[in-house]
Amino acid sequence: MEQPTSLPFGPMRANRDHYSIGRLVDQERTPSSVDNHPLAATIPSMSDQPEVFRDRLSVLLAGAAVGFFLSRVIELPGRLFGVQALGTPVGIELNTYWLTTAFVIALVVTGTHSVLLSHPLCCQCRARSTFVNWILPALTALLIGRWLATFQNTETWLVAMAIGLIALGYVTTHEYKTVVPDFLARPSTQLAGACMVYALALGLLFMIQGTGARFLLSGPAVLVGCGLLAIRLHWQTGRRFRWLALNGGVVGLVMAQTVWVLGYCRLAVLPASLLLLLVFYLATGVVQMAVQERLGPRSALELGTTAFLAALIIVLL
Numbered sequence: 001m002e003q004p005t006s007l008p009f010g011p012m013r014a015n016r017d018h019y020s021i022g023r024l025v026d027q028e029r030t031p032s033s034v035d036n037h038p039l040a041a042t043i044p045s046m047s048d049q050p051e052v053f054r055d056r057l058s059v060l061l062a063g064a065a066v067g068f069f070l071s072r073v074i075e076l077p078g079r080l081f082g083v084q085a086l087g088t089p090v091g092i093e094l095n096t097y098w099l100t101t102a103f104v105i106a107l108v109v110t111g112t113h114s115v116l117l118s119h120p121l122c123c124q125c126r127a128r129s130t131f132v133n134w135i136l137p138a139l140t141a142l143l144i145g146r147w148l149a150t151f152q153n154t155e156t157w158l159v160a161m162a163i164g165l166i167a168l169g170y171v172t173t174h175e176y177k178t179v180v181p182d183f184l185a186r187p188s189t190q191l192a193g194a195c196m197v198y199a200l201a202l203g204l205l206f207m208i209q210g211t212g213a214r215f216l217l218s219g220p221a222v223l224v225g226c227g228l229l230a231i232r233l234h235w236q237t238g239r240r241f242r243w244l245a246l247n248g249g250v251v252g253l254v255m256a257q258t259v260w261v262l263g264y265c266r267l268a269v270l271p272a273s274l275l276l277l278l279v280f281y282l283a284t285g286v287v288q289m290a291v292q293e294r295l296g297p298r299s300a301l302e303l304g305t306t307a308f309l310a311a312l313i314i315v316l317l
Contacts, residue, residue: 052118057172060111061165064141067104068148068161071097092217101145108141109134112172119179132241133175135232136196139225140171143203171196190236197233201226201280206273208259215263219256222276227252230284237288251283274314282307 076096116130144164151157174192178184204225208218231248258279262272282303289299 053115053176056111056115056118057169057176060108060115060172061169063107063111064104064144064168065161065165067100067107068145068164070103071100071145071148072157074100097145097149101142104141104145105138108137108168112137112175115172115176116179119176132232132235132244133178135228136171136175136200137168139200139204139229140168143200143207144168146207184236193236194233197229198277198281201229202273202277204229205276205280206269209269209272209276215260218263219259222259223252223256225252226255226280229280230287233284234287247287251280251287254283255280271314275311278307278310278314281310 074096076099080093112134113130116133144161144167147164148157148160151160174189174196178189178193183189205222208221208225211218213221227248230251231244234244234247255276258276262275265272267275285303289303
């Protein structure tokens, strides 16, 4: 009885902990071992992927540009939704900005998912984890939309939109490359990912603090935003999503409580945002060191010294 044909590098599984296919890409492919195999044609060639990636990325950026342009030229009537919570009136106004921003975020998430699926290793390595890669592009689109809303001059707005689309393209390209586990494990990749997470965290906190909204609105927004960023930051450690979601929820709750405390302090928007970023850095740093089993007196001294110096600089601003 004939045995079923199998590839020489082992079975293809969707388990994120199985990286045999990721290692195959980094090795030299010989015609005798892979290319002449009967099932080798089912594996997409890396040389064919850049064109598909560029096409889908171009569609993503074009869709985002159309959405941003619509927010500039379309004016829709706003509608205010208000409730009475804990004796405090709370209202949310749905206007052109929020509707077009939601439209752009939906386009960016859909486009990012399409870009990730164009990677030859996406289905084999981590098809169930691609939604984690939506976080950075989606928040980038949110901040770009908010940033563009501050410009009145058309020429300046167009330049700002071009800069924002370049940033969105860079973030999406980075998420595309992290599909390969070996690339994600590189220190330079993790450093770039951490820098993007902290930059987006600062922008998100500055945007929320700048609205002057009450805690019943700003608290949940900070909880969700910082929780998602913490999940994306710790996702580089390779832990299971349950663990990531639990720690992301804890970090988001700590940030929401900090926002509530700062609500009683008369701080300007920038110092308050920097203090919140410092708390986010400390919270995620504690989790990161706990994962790496480096949480001890030396780590506590390092985090404490960093927090003291950063807080001193913020106070002196």
